[in-house]
């Protein structure tokens with residue numbers, strides 16, 4: 001994927017070659033700006049790759065479709081619609097022809113129940129917390145019955161406790177439904193806890209898949225028990241070593257910091 005042309009060309013991705021099995025949970029991890037969201041947006045059909053493409057169930061996909069639902073870091077709920085109506089909008093769009101009104105209602109309630117949001121059906125997004133909004137976003141995505149669930153740092157904006165809670169819910173839901181999931185994360189523990197495989201990307205420009213690691217941990221996984229698990233810790237170590245040794249990223253010093261007086265530079269170094 002190259003953005004721009006000629007002198008302004010920015011070759012963001014070079015070799016992204018990845019086979020994903022049905023029902024697999026894949027995490028994509030890499031330093032900021034390496035191109036993770038670009039990969040996800042290409043899979044979602046929101047961006048078109050400069051060359052190469054995406055094949056889903058034997059068919060090339062190059063535009064958005066209900067077979068790939070995306071959950072973004074900052075919820076994308078419509079602020080003037082209630083929790084129920086936000087999910088209803090997606091469900092009506094996809095199932096208008098195939099489910100009756102009563103069946104659609106039951107399906108909306110079922111999906112909101114799955115993320116434990118059935119108590120707040122008639123609240124507006126502005127009346128619920130950040131974690132609750134992400135749950136509604138997940139319910140809306142699940143209600144579309146996508147072949148692939150695309151999660152772009154879905155827990156990134158949440159506090160640590162809410163994040164852990166929602167991760168556990170995603171683990172439970174994935175165990176129940178067996179979704180195929182592609183998730184972007186910056187969080188090493190989250191990647192190991194949730195994934196079957198972790199795809200590590202090299203630093204851009206022209207980022208590629210640097211390493212793919214299997215996570216051979218039994219499911220269901222329990223975060224507390226895993227803290228002591230040698231396999232879990234080995235997986236963490238592998239990712240940390242990739243990110244901070246093999247792909248160590250040194251941020252350029254900004255002009256403002258360069259110009260700072262000596263003493264201040266020493267304090268901020």
Ligand SMILES: Nc1ncnc2c1ncn2[C@@H]1O[C@H](COP(=O)(O)OP(=O)(O)OP(=O)(O)O)[C@@H](O)[C@H]1O
Nearest residue numbers: 003004010012030031032033034035036037038039
């Ligand atoms: N629509 C676009 N037009 C031009 N350049 C873009 C566009 N989208 C992304 N880029 C560039 O592509 C590079 C990769 O961006 P991307 O958002 O995919 O990285 P990322 O790994 O997801 O970053 P982060 O972890 O910080 O979210 C960046 O240099 C960014 O500026």
